[in-house]
Amino acid sequence: MxxxxxxxxxxxxxxxxxxxxxxxxxxxxxxxxxxxxxxxxxxxxxxxxxxxxxxxxxxxxxxxxxxxPLADWDRVAAMPAFRRLIARKVRFVSAATVFYVVYYFALPVSVGYFPRFMDRRVIGPVNLAYLFALSQFFMAWLLAFVYVRVAARFDGMSREVLAELDVQRGGR
Amino acid sequence: MSTPLLMFLLFIAVTLAITYWASGRSKGASAYFAASRRVTGWQNGIAVAGDYMSAASFLGIAGLIAFQGYDGFMYSVGWLVAYLTVLFVVAEPLRNAGKYTMADVLAYRLNPRPVRAMAALSTLTVSTFYMIAQMVGAGALVSLLLKGSGVTFHGAVVGVGVLMIVYVVFGGMLATTWVQIVKAVLLMGGTILLSVLVLAHFHFDLGAFFDAVTRVTYHDKGVEVTKNFLQPGLRYKPPYGALDLISLGLALILGTAGLPHILVRFYTVPDAKTARISVVWAMVLIGGFYIMTTFLGFGAATIVGRDFIDSHGGVNMSAPLLAQAVAGDVFFAFISAVAFATILAVVAGLTISASTSFAHDFYTNVIHRGTERSPGEEVRVARITAFVVGAIAIAIAIVLGPKANVAFLVGLAFAVAASANLPVIVLSLFWRRFNTAGAVSGLACGLVASIVLILLGPGVRGAERAVFPLENPGILSIPIGFLGAVVATLLTREPAAEQRYNELLVRANTGLGAERAVNG
Incomplete structure (x- = not known):
């Protein structure tokens, strides 16, 4: 104690x-x-x-x-384990964000500027526009699922940071 | 007594019982504002979905798709994809670094008083506009659904207003959460049942269903027309249609992550990991719901028909009329009750986020510089605010009357959330150099730009007299919000804010020092 x-x-x-x-x-x-x-x-x-x-x-x-104070924030921020966590997180989140933003805006852009092309029938009466819109739902679910898997690793890394901090503080 | 009225009363009885149960468990600030932070992941996920799927989405989207086909479905898509922004950017940092409101995260390293004052103003703007839209809709809808049982528009508005005040004032966040959960379960159940019945109408042949959708016949100004409702462009037409669609998309995927009543939900769970899980739960429900709007909207277009809906209450009645067409009066009553539950739950969520922001941000932290003068003062102020906000919303809804065009208010709420709230949340979390001047300026620019552009747009002035051609101002107002924040930041220096960035970074990403769940 x-x-x-x-x-x-x-x-x-x-x-x-x-x-x-x-x-x-x-x-x-x-x-x-x-x-x-x-x-x-x-x-x-x-x-x-x-x-x-x-x-x-x-x-x-x-x-x-x-x-x-809870911690010396500057020192935690400089810990290699913490820096690794942030770098990994930023890399994943920025890549995923670019992906879904591009995928999502492809829909209003294609539907808005190329309505004829998007109206082509693909499966029976169902056209490309509807299928592309529908695919957005599965894209969102898939990306959320992937994030949950990846974030479990982030959780582990942040636990390591906190554990290291406890050791440094003498087991408080 | 009519069946719809009976079902309404049943729902009201259940929610009042919940409120009574919750009132004994809402002592203390953390219990009242954040349900003691003991809501589980799936519970909060369902509650987020309940808070989000408003009457605008249930009745509005079904009607939009029934009347304008594919373009209405574009809303459905944006409303789900928006949750990726919530998941990746705001939910976890907010839970780790905040306490009760969005402004907590902003105030961490910035000068708290000006930032909280602006954030409270923006929160109250979004919440009250959104609430008024829901109230007017509720009044019109309830008086229509209960036609014959003597309930008028005024009576309906007052009834909805009084109920939401009771939930929030007595039951706090815990009651609000469970009202959302009950409502979300009812809404999902009703929607699934309705979708199955629509498919049954086509003998479970998806090909036949979509075939019918490509040949929808209705009368436009007395002339019979047949249109393919899967075809894009029935609502958003040239020359500005494509831009409007993109602008709408921007407001949806950035605005959701700035809606105060959604953000406060992440304070009700024990930790950031649970906040993440709850977003995923919400996405499953919300996605499932919005995919089913295909059957609701197109079902109404093909089975009921635009002409019939037009002569029986208009576009917002599409879903209830569809229920009546496929399964008769009792199901019509059930779907009507679901719509009513939807409105009530959403206004309750809005009321609690507005009153929390006023009490916590404005009263305690701006006026009294972060101290409560007596124990429990903050909660008392929040309860009074909830009462006042409710009373104001009732008054404005009655003054506007049932015929008021309030659709633009929902658009305004999303535009303000996307243009004012989101830029400052993102910049304060990710940009070390960001400072107080930037936050205040970003909030102000985004707020003013959205309001002005909506007032100049076709939603308010009509298509001919519109100065700004787009219904959705996001494509212009969001950059203005970001620009206002960045320029003001670069013009000023605030070393203290930069020094405290490390603290925010560590807290937001490790949960060190995060608010704990309380036993109660």
């Missing part, structure tokens, strides 16, 4: 009444009122009603966990 997580636990134990959900809403279990006779009549300061939500915490009020 890292120092930050330990600090968080200490903080949580000491200031039970200040802890709240991430989005600033009150905690799910509000500490129950102690029975009348043993109730401490000192005014309560810092209950969830009079503390600003997390986003508004002044710097000195933040827990160590909130204060620590």
């Amino acid at each position: 890292g120092a930050a997580a330990r600090l968080r636990i200490v903080y949580t134990t000491v200031h039970r009444d200040r802890v709240m959900n991430r989005d600033g809403s009150p905690p799910d279990q509000v500490p129950s009122e102690p029975p009348e006779e043993e109730r401490d009549l000192t005014p309560v300061v810092g209950g969830w009603t009079d503390v600003a939500p997390l986003a508004a915490h002044p710097a000195h009020e933040r827990t160590a966990d909130e204060d620590a």
